[in-house]
Each structure stands twice: as C-alpha cells, then as structure tokens.
Amino acid sequence: MKKIVIALVLCMMMVSVASANTVRQDCGCGLGGMAIGEKEGLLWNLLGTFLNGLCGNQTFAMSTGTSDCGKPEKLAILDQMNIFVADNMDALAVDIAQGNGDSLDALAEIARISEPNRPVFYSALQNNFSSIYPNADVTSDTVVTEISKIMETI
Numbered sequence: 477m478k479k480i481v482i483a484l485v486l487c488m489m490m491v492s493v494a495s496a497n498t499v500r501q502d503c504g505c506g507l508g509g510m511a512i513g514e515k516e517g518l519l520w521n522l523l524g525t526f527l528n529g530l531c532g533n534q535t536f537a538m539s540t541g542t543s544d545c546g547k548p549e550k551l552a553i554l555d556q557m558n559i560f561v562a563d564n565m566d567a568l569a570v571d572i573a574q575g576n577g578d579s580l581d582a583l584a585e586i587a588r589i590s591e592p593n594r595p596v597f598y599s600a601l602q603n604n605f606s607s608i609y610p611n612a613d614v615t616s617d618t619v620v621t622e623i624s625k626i627m628e629t630i
Contacts, residue, residue: 554624556586562616569609575602593630600626
C-alpha cells in the first residue's frame with residue numbers, strides 16, 4: 477500500500493511540474509512549439525514532444541533556423557558575409573591587400589570581430605591575400621570560405 481501511495485504522490489508531483497510551463501517553454505521550437513505553443517499541461521507537452529520528434533523536424537529546424545528556431549549564429553554571420561562580399565569584391569580585395577579600409581572595417585563588423593582583435597584579423601587577411609583571392613575569377617563563395625578559415629585561427 478505504501479508503494480502505491482508513494483507512486484501516486486510522485487506522479488502528481490511530475491504532473492504539477494510538467495504542467496507549470498507552456499509547450500514552447502518545455503519543448504522549445506519546432507512543429508510542436510509552433511502548433512501548440514502556449515498550451516499548458518502534461519498532455520499538451522507530450523503532444524508537443526511527439527510533434528517535435530516527428531520525422532526529426534526539430535533537429536532540422538534547429539540546424540536551419542526554421543520552425544521558430546533561431547538560426548545558428550555562425551550560419552547567420554556567414555550568410556551576411558556572403559551578401560557583403562558578393563557586393564564588395566573589388567573594394568574588399570583592395571582593402572585586404574592594404575590591410576585597412578572601410579570595406580574591411582565593415583567586414584569585421586559583420587563577422588563580429590571585437591575591436592581589440594581587428595588589427596590581428598586585418599593582418600591575417602593581408603598575409604593570406606593570395607589564398608583569399610587566388611585569381612581574377614575567384615567567386616565570392618571562395619573568398620568567404622577562405623576568410624572564415626582565417627577567422628577560426630584568430
């Protein structure tokens with residue numbers, strides 16, 4: 477009898493804890509969080525968890541920044557860098573070769589390079605100019621890939 481009472485008390489505690497938050501708070505982003513969102517209670521949380529696990533949609537959403545999941549910061553930075561570099565290839569090449577300039581400052585801002593690290597970043601880019609811009613036909617994707625490799629070393 478004691479075991480049944482203890483089991484019931486534990487179940488009631490679990491239900492009260494599980495029902496204290498919304499599905500979005502407990503299950504996070506993904507299909508479950510989007511579809512059920514602000515509902516509370518154990519059954520809603522279980523349904524939200526099931527929907528998030530369905531076909532791995534929460535994993536996909538977290539990796540790509542969809543379904544109400546924030547886009548991973550590194551991917552967001554690379555997206556912004558791709559746009560900036562594609563629009564400023566020539567000016568950026570000149571600034572990297574010189575080791576300073578407005579487009580290089582803008583790139584550092586987009587890449588979220590801290591002020592104290594910028595001289596090191598600029599110098600590293602200048603020293604690796606030939607790998608960033610190996611030829612006149614280089615694509616912006618190649619430039620961003622090379623710059624991101626250099627960023628990882630700083």
